[in-house]
Amino acid sequence: MxxxxxxxxxxxxxxxxxxxxxxxxxxxxxxxxxxxxxxxxxxxxxxxxxxxxxxxxxxxxxxxxxxxxxxxxxxxxxxxxxxxxxxxxxxxxxADLPDVPADAGWRAGLEAWTRAQIDLALTRRWMLELPISAVPPGPNRVRWIDQAFGVLRDVHLPADEKLAIVGLLAQHVLGEARVHVETHRAAVQKVRHDAGLPDSTPETELDPAAVEAADPYADFETVLGRYAGPTEYPHLFASFAAWTGPAVGSPGDDDISFGITVVLDGIEAYLRRRGAIGDATS
Missing domain, CATH: 1.10.10.60 (Homeodomain-like)
Structure with a gap:
């Protein structure tokens, strides 16, 4: 030291x-x-x-x-x-990231903190192409990290472990946002190609329903349920044999929220094991 x-x-x-x-x-x-x-x-x-x-x-x-x-x-x-x-x-x-509510508990605060970054990346998609590994911390990024530490103020962990949690969520932001941006980009390009339109055709001129249907992952579960047979893929078959589709209101209805929820569940388990939080999860 x-x-x-x-x-x-x-x-x-x-x-x-x-x-x-x-x-x-x-x-x-x-x-x-x-x-x-x-x-x-x-x-x-x-x-x-x-x-x-x-x-x-x-x-x-x-x-x-x-x-x-x-x-x-x-x-x-x-x-x-x-x-x-x-x-x-x-x-x-x-600087475009909104303030996290000052009265938010650690979990609600980190959820808002994480979701805001994903939403910004989906709005300004060029963010994902920046050379992130070479970017030093500037005042706006540090302000955003400071807000994460603010919602973790009552969590009893040393600073380096809090920073590691913030870094874990930042990695989730990058992965989640990149998947959404890349699949959307592929869908847009497919619609252009199928319609015989040039690559320069603005997305605003395309049918939104056609873009949604062209999502590479749109039929992923259906493909698994139909073609994952018991001999070649026994574990997938056993899981999908009784599957009738996502339940109404299930976490799967919003992939972004589902991902954040699972990550925060893991963080909560870690905090409880470290004795860093009490019984309340908010």
Whole structure:
């Protein structure tokens, strides 16, 4: 374990990358003279708008420069390049996450915290294409982590275990959102192909019912029930032989809620085993 003096010395010796300093508003002081007409915030906002409308692949320094009405060279005075721009976008989009209710218990709070991220990823799908492993924590992401710690305030665990729980839920967010985005994208592409439409055809021009029916997983259970015979697939057959379809109001009616519920059930079992919570689950 590091002592306070050792940690302080290490912190003083390590110079943080410029992009991290920029994320936290700790960049090099401005030169003397009039305030620049172009700002990092404007550049990031334009890049996010471009990603919303055309996808992350459309984001380039040239396209963003065109959107803000400047030359690409002007952008490089504020952002070192596309890699830094993506990092700035990753933190900026986290500002769209809503506040978790202050009076929420640990379970309801974590459920809201997790669901909000999935909903945001389904709205701004380009988030899933960002280089997440290379993204340092910025103020908006840390604010969101702070909210998770807020709902865990009465859970008796050390900070590192709370952070591990937050990380587990973040991984679930990525997996759940990616499955929904990719299956929807495949369904949209199939409808375009079947109708003989070009790939550039906007989704708004497609029949929503046809897109829903084209979901690659739409008939998954039906296929298993019909073709998983007792000889080749005895365990599937035994389970589906008496299956008549999902019950009305069952968790399966909402795959996202079902997944969050199962993950939180596991977390609750862990917290009880650690003696971190009482009898109440809220």
């Amino acid at each position: 590091h002592t306070d003096n050792t940690s302080e010395a290490a912190g003083q010796a390590r110079e943080l990358p410029v992009v991290v300093q920029r994320l936290w508003g700790d960049a090099t002081p401005r030169r003397r003279g009039p305030k620049p007409a172009l700002s990092v915030a404007q550049i990031v906002d334009a890049a996010m708008t471009l990603a919303d409308t055309e996808g992350l692949a459309a984001v380039s320094m040239a396209r963003v420069a065109e959107a803000v009405g400047y030359t690409p060279m002007a952008l490089y005075r504020h952002v070192s390049g596309k890699d830094e721009l993506l990092i700035l976008m990753s933190d900026a989009v986290a």
